[in-house]
Amino acid sequence: MRTVTQRAFGGPEVLTPSEGPDPVLGPGEILIAVKAAGVNPVDAAVRAGLYPLLGDPPFVLGWDVSGTIEAVGTGVTDVSVGEAVYGMPRFPNQAAAYAEKVAAPAGEIAPKPRGLNHIHAAALPLAGLTAWQGLVDAGGLRTGQRVLVHGAGGGVGHLAVQIAKARGASVIATASEDKRDFVRNLGADEVIDYRKEDFTRRAQEIDIALETVGGDHANETVKTLRWGGVLVSLLAVNEAASAAARERRITVARVSVRPDRAALLELGRLVEAGKLKIHVERTFDLAEAAAAHVFLGTKPKGKIVLTT
Numbered sequence: 001m002r003t004v005t006q007r008a009f010g011g012p013e014v015l016t017p018s019e020g021p022d023p024v025l026g027p028g029e030i031l032i033a034v035k036a037a038g039v040n041p042v043d044a045a046v047r048a049g050l051y052p053l054l055g056d057p058p059f060v061l062g063w064d065v066s067g068t069i070e071a072v073g074t075g076v077t078d079v080s081v082g083e084a085v086y087g088m089p090r091f092p093n094q095a096a097a098y099a100e101k102v103a104a105p106a107g108e109i110a111p112k113p114r115g116l117n118h119i120h121a122a123a124l125p126l127a128g129l130t131a132w133q134g135l136v137d138a139g140g141l142r143t144g145q146r147v148l149v150h151g152a153g154g155g156v157g158h159l160a161v162q163i164a165k166a167r168g169a170s171v172i173a174t175a176s177e178d179k180r181d182f183v184r185n186l187g188a189d190e191v192i193d194y195r196k197e198d199f200t201r202r203a204q205e206i207d208i209a210l211e212t213v214g215g216d217h218a219n220e221t222v223k224t225l226r227w228g229g230v231l232v233s234l235l236a237v238n239e240a241a242s243a244a245a246r247e248r249r250i251t252v253a254r255v256s257v258r259p260d261r262a263a264l265l266e267l268g269r270l271v272e273a274g275k276l277k278i279h280v281e282r283t284f285d286l287a288e289a290a291a292a293h294v295f296l297g298t299k300p301k302g303k304i305v306l307t308t
Helices: 041-048 118-122 125-138 155-166 177-185 216-224 239-247 261-272 286-296
Strands: 002-006 015-019 029-039 065-072 084-087 101-105 109-111 146-149 170-175 190-193 206-211 225-233 251-254 280-285 303-307
Touching: 002 286, 015 286, 029 118, 029 125, 029 286, 041 286, 065 101, 065 118, 084 118, 084 261, 109 261, 118 280, 118 303, 125 155, 125 206, 125 225, 125 261, 146 155, 155 170, 155 177, 155 206, 155 261, 170 177, 177 190, 206 216, 216 225, 216 239, 225 239, 239 251, 280 286, 286 303
Parallel strands: 146 170, 146 206, 170 190, 206 225, 225 251, 280 303
Antiparallel strands: 002 015, 029 065, 029 101, 029 303, 065 084, 084 109
């Protein structure tokens, strides 16, 4: 099968199209014939050696996958060959989704949402699960709350805005000027251009803030939260921000995404109800993974997807 192998840490050029053997199924696993694989910022961080989840190369990147079941392993009874599925298997361990076939634990995969093509389905799992687990699971998102979403034009952010709105929240979003209209069309009630405005002046009495930037930015985000609010961060929170949060009884929840079939089903329901739309800015052929990572570095709207 075709795959993309990385044999050294470095820039996008280390992603090399190659051939590899088909995966061997273990008990409880399914073999997915990959139609599309999502590209995420974590992929680039692992590629560069900044986030060494997979140890030293060689390895195959990628976690987001959408495709059809080609075979089932022993002990798998609730899915069938030919079924369209999607998911984010094995994270933070190697899933090797930059390939034509992927072996995945059946319990970490869900039926592809009806009406969603494989390209858009492959763009959803990692970013969608991150937003869901951050806002709903860690943040306890409820109707009527005020939610602040940073980086609202990106992969996680554009889905977080829609999830919050679907659950009855009011959303204040930060985004660059070129993404302002895009984010407003997602349903954000207010959009703040973080390059021109101090978001802490307009975003106040926030119930849940989704922090995607890290560093000193978290210190500023804490200032927007009400007493007893929740800071959900995708990155480590520094001691200054943590101390400020403790003074105001703000909960700091550090979120690291995990496979979650139940949440994939919830995301699928939102898609099927027309309440969650996945924006794919551009697709690349699997062999063009290096070019996809170059484009990822431009911080495009929404997601990027590889197709097989």
